[in-house]
Amino acid sequence: MKENIGFIGAGNMCQALVEGWLSENLVTPGEVFVSNRTPGKIQRLTEQFKINACATNEEVVDKADVVIVAVKPQDLEAAIEPIASSFNEDQIVISLAAGIQLHKLKRLLPKNKNLVRVMANTPAKVKRGAFAYCTAASNIRVDRWMERMFKPLGYTIKLDEGDAFEAFTVASSAGIGFIFELMVYWQEWIEEHGIDAKTAQQITVNTFLGASQLATQSPTQTLEELQAKVTSKKGITHAGLESMRELEVERLLRYSFEKSALRDRELSEN
Ligand SMILES: NC(=O)c1ccc[n+]([C@@H]2O[C@H](COP(=O)([O-])OP(=O)(O)OC[C@H]3O[C@@H](n4cnc5c(N)ncnc54)[C@H](OP(=O)(O)O)[C@@H]3O)[C@@H](O)[C@H]2O)c1
Incomplete structure (x- = not known):
């Protein structure tokens, strides 16, 4: 099944995931869409991996079935708020931002039914990552997606948000x-x-x-x-x-x- 994956933010984590997924043939370059605040990284990434560059974050959201927000925590609100109405409620939206809780994501995208918070680490690049994720309610579609896409890149576990998620963040990321x-x-x-x-x-x-x-x-x-x-x-x-x-x-x-x-x-x- 063809499924487009969009990245808002083309830094370290985006690169680690793109590299891992392409090398495992979990996506094709044509299925990956990336935007970034400044153009330098996008150019390098598209040259290296032949993925699609988007001029705006909105374009990523329009093209993607799954949107991964890979900006620093302090940049998340500015990246999402202006384009919140472009998201559709069935998209899986994954935030990688450390410390940003689900209720904050929910406040930015109140209609979305598939919000996911993921804590990752860069050994994903060599398929030795460690990933924890949480969702607001039980969500089989998200569980299957995480199993299919993240497990091949490393140890993947679902944890409750709170103390356990924080411990994972500190110990693993x-x-x-x-x-x-x-x-x-x-x-x-x-x-x-x-x-x-x-x-x-x-x-x-x-x-x-x-x-x-x-x-x-x-x-x-x-x-x-x-x-x-x-x-x-x-x-x-x-x-x-x-x-x-x-x-x-x-x-x-x-x-x-x-x-x-x-x-x-x-x-x-x-
Ligand atoms: N790296 C890790 O080991 C690690 C581990 C666990 C969790 N995380 C989390 O993963 C997230 C990404 O981390 P990272 O290491 O990949 O950060 P990074 O290398 O700094 O990449 C973030 C990227 O987001 C871009 N950006 C910022 N604001 C934007 C906006 N409004 N629209 C589009 N792009 C925007 C930045 O663009 P510019 O090029 O213009 O700065 C930068 O390229 C963070 O939230 C972090 O907490 C990272």
């Missing part, structure tokens, strides 16, 4: 940034021991990848069990872990998670 921060520390420490930057990056990346893949392929074991398998008593891993616990690394990380959650709440309120 902001979390990618946190993981890179840790990886930078890893790499820097390796470099200080005479290994060049490129090699140190490879060692770091493969260590994180190895741990993740081992955990992915061991679904019946908890993370603690997997850790115990690499930690012999009085061994070198044990010594390092003891120090991590003494220094309360967990407390530091929790503090950062809470700060991030607070920002999510601030975005919701403003």
Whole structure:
């Protein structure tokens, strides 16, 4: 079935999703319509992927069966409000904006029956994304769409809006940034021991990848069990872990998670 997908906003998330869907043959370039505030990104995207450029957001809404609003939270209202009457009530409208709750989307598009809030992350680009979504009421059409389009790009889960959605936002979307921060520390420490930057990056990346893949392929074991398998008593891993616990690394990380959650709440309120 031919189904047009429109993006308002052609930044990082739009590019990650377009790249993922095209490479999985879930859409054809002719079925993707994109608009952006300024023209530079559109030109690059259309040259790279041969998708359709739209001169206005309204044109995207006219052409699309599913509209994905991929602008920053602070730009969402300005992007939607002037063209609200162009949306039809049966379109699936997906907002990727962090912190923007469903009731706010509903206020902008009161007649729409298929509003979806999605929290995504950029590993979607390599089909290792993590996506959470919520809808105002149970909606099988949206559930099927999410299953068909998002699951091939990564782990996809439906969550209630509120505490659970916020936790996902912090741990999985902001979390990618946190993981890179840790990886930078890893790499820097390796470099200080005479290994060049490129090699140190490879060692770091493969260590994180190895741990993740081992955990992915061991679904019946908890993370603690997997850790115990690499930690012999009085061994070198044990010594390092003891120090991590003494220094309360967990407390530091929790503090950062809470700060991030607070920002999510601030975005919701403003
Ligand atoms: N990137 C992530 O890892 C990530 C993770 C989770 C959630 N998100 C959410 O995903 C959304 C998109 O993030 P992003 O990283 O893709 O942002 P981004 O790279 O900054 O892209 C946003 C794009 O929206 C365009 N835009 C702004 N106002 C517009 C308007 N009125 N009409 C049309 N286009 C407009 C911007 O155009 P200009 O080129 O003119 O600036 C920009 O290209 C955000 O709401 C963010 O909260 C992102």
